[in-house]
Amino acid sequence: MQFYLPIAEVSVNVFVLLGLGGIVGFLSGMFGVGGGFLITPLLILIGVPSGVAVATGANQVVASSISGVLAQFKRRAVDMPMGAVLTAGGLVGSTFGGWVFNLMSKLGQIDLFVQLSYVLFLGLVGGMMLIESINAMRRSDKTMVRRSHVHSWVHRMPVKMKFRTSGLYISVLPPLGVGAMVGFLSAIMGVGGGFVMVPAMIYLLGMPTKVVVGTSLLQITFVTAYTTLVHAVTHHTVDMALALLLIVGGVLGAQVGAKVGVRLKAEQLRILLSLMVLLVAGKIAYDLLATPDELFSVTVVKA
Amino acid sequence: MIRILAALLLMALPLRAEEIVSGVSQTGVSITTSFDGAAILIYGAAIRDAPAPDGPLMEVIITVEGPETPLVIRKKERVAGIWVNRGAVKIASAPSYYAVATTGDLTDILKPAEDEKYHISVAQKIQASGVAVADQADYLAALQRIKVASGSYKLARETVLLLRQALFRTDVTLPANLVEGTYKVRIFLTRGGMVVDQQDSQIEVRKEGIERTLYRLAMDQPLEYGILSLALALLAGLAASELFRRLRL
Numbered sequence: 001m002q003f004y005l006p007i008a009e010v011s012v013n014v015f016v017l018l019g020l021g022g023i024v025g026f027l028s029g030m031f032g033v034g035g036g037f038l039i040t041p042l043l044i045l046i047g048v049p050s051g052v053a054v055a056t057g058a059n060q061v062v063a064s065s066i067s068g069v070l071a072q073f074k075r076r077a078v079d080m081p082m083g084a085v086l087t088a089g090g091l092v093g094s095t096f097g098g099w100v101f102n103l104m105s106k107l108g109q110i111d112l113f114v115q116l117s118y119v120l121f122l123g124l125v126g127g128m129m130l131i132e133s134i135n136a137m138r139r140s141d142k143t144m145v146r147r148s149h150v151h152s153w154v155h156r157m158p159v160k161m162k163f164r165t166s167g168l169y170i171s172v173l174p175p176l177g178v179g180a181m182v183g184f185l186s187a188i189m190g191v192g193g194g195f196v197m198v199p200a201m202i203y204l205l206g207m208p209t210k211v212v213v214g215t216s217l218l219q220i221t222f223v224t225a226y227t228t229l230v231h232a233v234t235h236h237t238v239d240m241a242l243a244l245l246l247i248v249g250g251v252l253g254a255q256v257g258a259k260v261g262v263r264l265k266a267e268q269l270r271i272l273l274s275l276m277v278l279l280v281a282g283k284i285a286y287d288l289l290a291t292p293d294e295l296f297s298v299t300v301v302k303a
Numbered sequence: 304m305i306r307i308l309a310a311l312l313l314m315a316l317p318l319r320a321e322e323i324v325s326g327v328s329q330t331g332v333s334i335t336t337s338f339d340g341a342a343i344l345i346y347g348a349a350i351r352d353a354p355a356p357d358g359p360l361m362e363v364i365i366t367v368e369g370p371e372t373p374l375v376i377r378k379k380e381r382v383a384g385i386w387v388n389r390g391a392v393k394i395a396s397a398p399s400y401y402a403v404a405t406t407g408d409l410t411d412i413l414k415p416a417e418d419e420k421y422h423i424s425v426a427q428k429i430q431a432s433g434v435a436v437a438d439q440a441d442y443l444a445a446l447q448r449i450k451v452a453s454g455s456y457k458l459a460r461e462t463v464l465l466l467r468q469a470l471f472r473t474d475v476t477l478p479a480n481l482v483e484g485t486y487k488v489r490i491f492l493t494r495g496g497m498v499v500d501q502q503d504s505q506i507e508v509r510k511e512g513i514e515r516t517l518y519r520l521a522m523d524q525p526l527e528y529g530i531l532s533l534a535l536a537l538l539a540g541l542a543a544s545e546l547f548r549r550l551r552l
Contacts, residue, residue: 002339002479006510006517011339011479063536067544108377108388225533232529236521240532241336241513247536251543288385295380296445297388300399301373 007239008052014245016046021060021249028064028250029257030264031273034220036061036191037122037280039246050111052239054101055231057190059243061224064250065192065217072214079165079211083218085172086197089179090186090223097187098230108299112288117189119285125195126277133270166207166215174205179219186227192220195277321361322350323502325490330504332477332486333511340479343367343506345404346472349492355468359495362405362412363463363471364423366491367506369400369455370484376442392442397429399482401450402457404473406465409458414496421491421498425456454478483508483518 001014020042028035036057043053072078104110157171178200182193197216201207207215232238261269325347332341345365355361374397380389405412409424418424425447450456455478463473477486486506492499510518521528 002337004334004336004338004479004514006514007521009480009482059532059536062533063540063543066537066540070541070544108375108391112385112387228533228536229526229529232521232532233525236525238521238529238532240517240521240528240535243532244535244539247539247543251539254543255547291381292379292386294445294449295378295386296442296449297377297379298446298449299375299377301375301393 003241003245005048005052005239005242007237008048008056008242010047010049012046012048012242017242017245018249020046021246022253024246025064025250025253025255026257026260027253027276029254029259030261031257031269033273034061034064034192034194035250036186036193036224037118037189037195037277040190041118041280041284043242048239048242049237050114051105051231051235051237052242054114054188054190055228055235055237056239056242056246058186058224058227058231059238059240060246060250061190061192062221062228063243063247064254065220065224067251069214069217069221072217075214076165077211078214078218079163079207080218081161082163082166082168082175082207082211083215085161085175086179086182086215086219087222089176089181090183090219091226092176093180093183093185094187094223094227094230095183096180097184098227098234100184101188102234114189115284115288117185119281119288121185121189121196122277122281123285125199126274126281128199129270129274130278133267133274137267137271163207166205166211168206170205178204179223182219183223183227186220186223187230190227192224194220320352320356321492321499323490323492323500324348324350325502325504327488327504327506330506332481332506332508334481334483334508334514335511336514338479338481338514340481341477343475343477344472345475345488345490346470347490347502348470349468349500356494361465361468361499362407362493363465364406364409364413364491364493365404365463365473365475366423366487366489367400367402367475367477368398368428368487368489369482369508370486371396371398372482373397374446376446378442378445390438390442392439394429394446397446399484400455400477400486401425401428402459402475404457404459404462404475406461406463406471408460412493412496413491413498417493417496417498421489421501423489423491425458453480455480477508481508483510 002011003014004011024035024038039060040053040057044050104113157173159172160169161172162169178197182197185191185193185196194216198212201212201216202209228238328344349361374394376392377388378390379386413423418427422428429443447456463471465471486508488504488506490502
């Protein structure tokens with residue numbers, strides 16, 4: 001069944017879109033990630049213009065993170081002040097990202113820039129996660145001692161603030177920076193940025209793992225909502241019909257994924273996730289390196 | 304007075320000797336949610352005051368063109384191992400859709416000078432702007448190649464069916480990735496490579512129903528549209544978690 005997307009101006013198969021949303025939802029339910037890093041490249045692959053894919057990807061992430069953050073609220077696993085600081089940084093980063101996106105579009109380098117960002121961040125995070133989880137599997141005799149307080153450069157910076165839920169007394173500058181970085185990626189890559197933020201919160205800010213997911217989801221909800229609005233207003237590239245189809249598929253997939261996820265061990269999950277992240281990064285890197293079939297590309301200039 | 308009229312008549316006669324009468328199967332195309340391209344039948348006949356002249360046979364060229372837009376063609380080059388857009392050629396205007404259907408090979412039935420005058424072949428429809436690059440021809444060829452591959456340009460030889468040197472018809476398929484706007488249909492009659500008569504008509508391509516509502520909202524009230532998109536996402540997210548919470552009970 002074909003469906004004509006009003007903003008993307010392409011006709012796509014409804015079941016392909018529902019399936020795409022379903023697969024990404026399944027993975028996000030299983031691994032607890034938003035899945036934006038998968039949905040945006042996949043949309044581009046099926047012929048959706050990259051601008052629409054990025055903006056609509058952000059819209060889809062709003063839906064998948066809102067239900068997540070509500071569940072975390074009930075468990076009191078959200079650090080509100082930390083979420084506010086991360087969001088403030090995120091809004092600044094997203095605005096800057098939108099500006100860079102425009103600049104790169106004008107220069108004709110936006111696709112390259114998006115692809116390089118994907119290779120760099122997915123490669124880095126996927127690689128780190130893989131090494132870390134392989135090490136964790138080897139240390140299955142549980143000799144690891146959890147250090148609750150690591151004093152690093154993060155603790156020596158000014159403008160300190162108390163984050164009760166996280167049990168931290170640190171400068172607001174590092175969380176602002178992390179938030180800004182994630183906001184920037186959200187605007188450029190159409191992702192929530194959880195895959196960058198979660199490791200940064202644990203290793204850089206030293207936040208306890210139990211509040212990391214909820215707090216990052218809070219930030220992602222606000223920042224991707226803001227990104228969606230920015231893209232809608234400046235580029236008119238949010239496709240509501242496309243987003244809705246992806247959300248419906250995603251919601252169903254996420255429930256199935258969550259059930260499968262419970263049966264797997266945490267280390268196995270993380271190895272699988274890291275392999276998937278590396279696979280996406282590898283595919284995009286290959287596209288950049290391999291000689292393309294068509295050296296030329298045509299872009300419509302908007303009046 | 305009579306002499307002037309007679310002179311005018313004499314001047315007009317060769318042009319009026321053969322005239323096109325034509326129609327299109329639909330003058331409007333609605334893009335609805337289930338839109339997956341459209342097939343349009345263009346038909347007509349040549350009406351003559353006198354028997355068909357001797358000499359070269361009548362040929363028919365039918366073109367359909369979508370709204371014109373400026374374009375940029377970019378070329379990738381290998382820089383430090385990766386493929387990067389380097390060169391670019393700006394095109395002042397190129398049709399978003401262009402189909403040429405003919406009764407024969409375009410080079411046989413149309414003289415280059417006539418092509419230049421009426422802008423019939425794709426090469427004549429595309430106009431580059433700015434300073435010409437050394438390998439401009441490569442860029443223009445690439446534009447045609449890409450547009451043909453995506454189904455936006457169709458150069459179909461011998462797809463116009465001509466009966467008894469008078470009746471003609473052709474089917475033009477409009478692809479699913481259609482741009483809104485006024486599509487111009489031109490029909491040319493040629494003899495010996497010269498255009499004898501031309502007739503134009505139009506097909507209006509419009510988004511309809513929910514497609515139109517959403518598109519207009521996104522363009523005219525982007526903030527409201529953005530907020531609505533978010534509200535919808537919010538609602539869908541909430542409804543989903545609520546639904547599955549209940550299902551688990």
